[in-house]
Amino acid sequence: MKLSMVSAGLLLSACSTPNSVQQQIGGQAVIEQVTEGENQGMYRNLYRPQKGYPDYPVTCDGDCYPAHPAVACKAPAQDCQYTGPQLAPALDSGFSLQWLGHASFLVNTPDGQQLLFDPVFGQFDWPVSWAQHLAGIIKRPYTPKLSTEQLAATDAVLYSHLHYDHFSHASIAQIGTGATYYLPLGMAAYMPKGGYNIVEQAWYSHSQQNELNIHLMPAHHFNSRKLFNDHNQAMWGGWLLEHGGKTLFFAGDTGYSNHFKDIQQRYGDIDICLLPIASYHHEKDGAWYRYVHTTPEDALVAAAELSCKVMIPWGYGNASWQMGDISSHSPLLRLLHMQQQLDSQVPLLILNEGDSVAL
Template identity: 85%
Template structure:
């Protein structure tokens, strides 16, 4: 049987595509001599990662907790309905830091960052709904609709130098987004997460807590977070590490905390690295009354984030996790965390400068 030139080309193109998709990834591990790797030492879960600070029983105590009237309306937050479908309309003022970093908040936990030496980085890029198969399940269930979804142009994606993921949860780690970004960028992951990357010739660097890599003039450090990690339905809890990322260039720092609860690791980071210039801190997914403090154990409340920012010595704090681009997981409305943050800033008389963004906003600092 003879094949036409067209069908031959289609077959050849398909073969090349399949070959690229099945190409092995290139994985390196960077573990500093003073790295911290916290794992279970014995028993059924031996070798699985765990948080640095764990109470002997129950949940920890927190420095401060909003007890009543936590979500008052704020004149700088304009909403269609109370706390829902809002825009921050206040002054977006930041101190004159002259760090050389610029960034765009793409929504939820996703940020596009330009470093002082001109590199383009992405934190936790998830461009659509939850990654498959959760996106499939939520579509048929008709729940957790994401009204705004961040997008970058094909040219922007082609110019990405590095992608930094904090953990495996479906709202932070997306195979679909990785396919859009492609394999030209270097992917920085906590230990064990390379096993969950799709095949396709990706360049991957895994790091332990307090280990670093260098890309151009940029130092990329993995920081501890107080969270957990899983991807599959059964039996892969905490087989991969989780964390936040600290960028450092010519002494100027930017910290992306990833999903995290409040713990002493914030003070530890300050002790090791000094005051942080720019802090990207989560303020959502803490509110779930029927689960007691379970959500708060692994997610910071707005007041937790304000305390953490002070302990980190943040020269400016940019909150994330709320907004019209969020999935509202564990929160009572799209902007309830922001309303609580602004309320608790006054209650605590916090002196940490806040820079409040709406999804899609860009800023140079």
Template identity: 85%
Template sequence: MKLTLVSPTALLGSAVLLSACSTPNRVEQHLGADAVIEQVTEGEYKGMYRNLYRTPVEQRQYPANCEADCYPAHPAVSCKTPAQDCQYTGPQQSPALDTGFSLQWLGHASFLVNAPDGQQLLIDPVFGQFDWPVSWAQHFAGIIKRPYTPKLSAEQLAATNAVLYSHLHYDHFSHASIAQIGTAAKYYVPLGMANYMPKGGYNVVEQGWYSHSQLDGLNIHLVPAHHFNSRKLFNDHNQAMWGGWLLEHSGKTLFFAGDTGYSEHFKDIQQRYGDIDICLIPIASYHHDKDGDWYRYVHTTPEDALVAAAELGCKVMIPWGYGNASWQMGDHSSHSPLLRLLHMQQQLNSQVPLLILNEGDSVAL
């Protein structure tokens, strides 16, 4: 018989690790009198969450459409090949808003936000293009081999006060990233998503649409998005809510739309909260040759995003979803959505100021 000696230090480390993994999370639900919870009440889909506005395929219409020549080259977008591996080189100007918010775009849907009171928030942090196991499978499928940048330091992660996740899809919600951020931050998620958090003593707040939480001087509102939710291949479709986030401090607002298609919910949000100072709105993952209508139904095209920004009363719109680290599902290339956005801004004579960022760029507003 062969005996393997294990040091007391290693045993202690293993015990601490096992203890951490078994520590239950602390979960609160913040709903309030104004919360909206849209669920199926009967039949085989009973209990599933659903969108506020549901339109049959044959009745779907959109306020604006790009019909042809949607991706012309733009002098402010410098690319290695057409619409691929690009950098925006134009002016990065926005109105003098004096909101006190600052942010860094980390790529795809991930943002680091500093609130006016100095609190640091992470929105949909996924430090890599996907969470496991999709991150593992993509290499075998030969999908998206571009590196993901930038990365946050351990000190930056440790300074995080709050983490906001919009929904469960693997490019928006990451167990690996949550493990890096740790348990010191408070995690805000839509209803039902606490069931998908890793265990280990995390502080989790679940919210319904139009409910809010308060973190010192910062109000955190969950608002509707027009999308869907799932994490597993089977049996959990729409078992948790999805949404966008509205941050408010001293009357100044920052809106993150989450993955969403165009619907009347944008007008509803403006009616409840007034014109929005800073709008982070997706412009990608809308195009697909076979199922284009489904993709657009749950993802805004660039022209949909421009219309939504006008309906929200956005004082500045920052688009996201494109980029050299984007995953390109439903897009022609890394920067085709940005080229279409700049083209449709002119076609629609949009008066919403655009602030175009490259991945890693920071801005104070």
């Protein structure tokens, strides 16, 4: 009993340890917020149509999900593996990565650091994970896993936004306080207490960790964590890593907008682009879903505008959330179809969950 009480006391003490929070706002940083009215102070996207939804450069018509000989499925577009060639261009970037599923990536940098993008070890963070089981929603057969030793080796964690399939208190607890957590502005308030080292950034702001430059990029999305009272109270975004003139861009959840062109104009051609291609489909509200999630053809257009030397898609697969998707691999089938229809010249590197590649 005494040991239990001591352990509980140590746990409570650790949880109450304040976090260290720094903010990067200066230089070329951009902060877009509502300036008046009841929504004053809320963050908002850089590009907003006057009314309705924007026109998109291209939209798939007809049969957008034909079977592909390089995608082997147990059922139509469901429970699939990509079996085609995985052609990694010789970029000599020094970056290597592993796709852990959905939006989660482990990245090793040229200066020997290990980073995690949007690590969520399971489909959702609590309480959505609990509600998922309560509602009887079947868990997907694959969820990303890293060993205790791998997690302990993490130097930095970069989160794009607060949604439960991208930001996880349970995963943060597993990673621990040894890493530096990079977050868009306002997200530090949602971190668990316990002595975490946090850097908050505005769009186009810059931090440096050892030899690595870390930039927060705009995304066209939204942010919330609660059912009420916190809509867009924190910023959202993607991350650009730069080392020795080589760049890796993780777009985060985003719809298509001119922010992709802006990024290329500011930073030049991007070497490695990790772009989402899922959650754009909904029978009742497809226009809204596409507004904040790129279709596969939107991602191909964005990759061309970014002048990506290789595009690695994510969001499809057996670990991915099915909300807003027709099936587990429908986005991948649409991507391969539209790559041909558009005669896209951006090299694609298609991964299965768990695959690793050095670029």
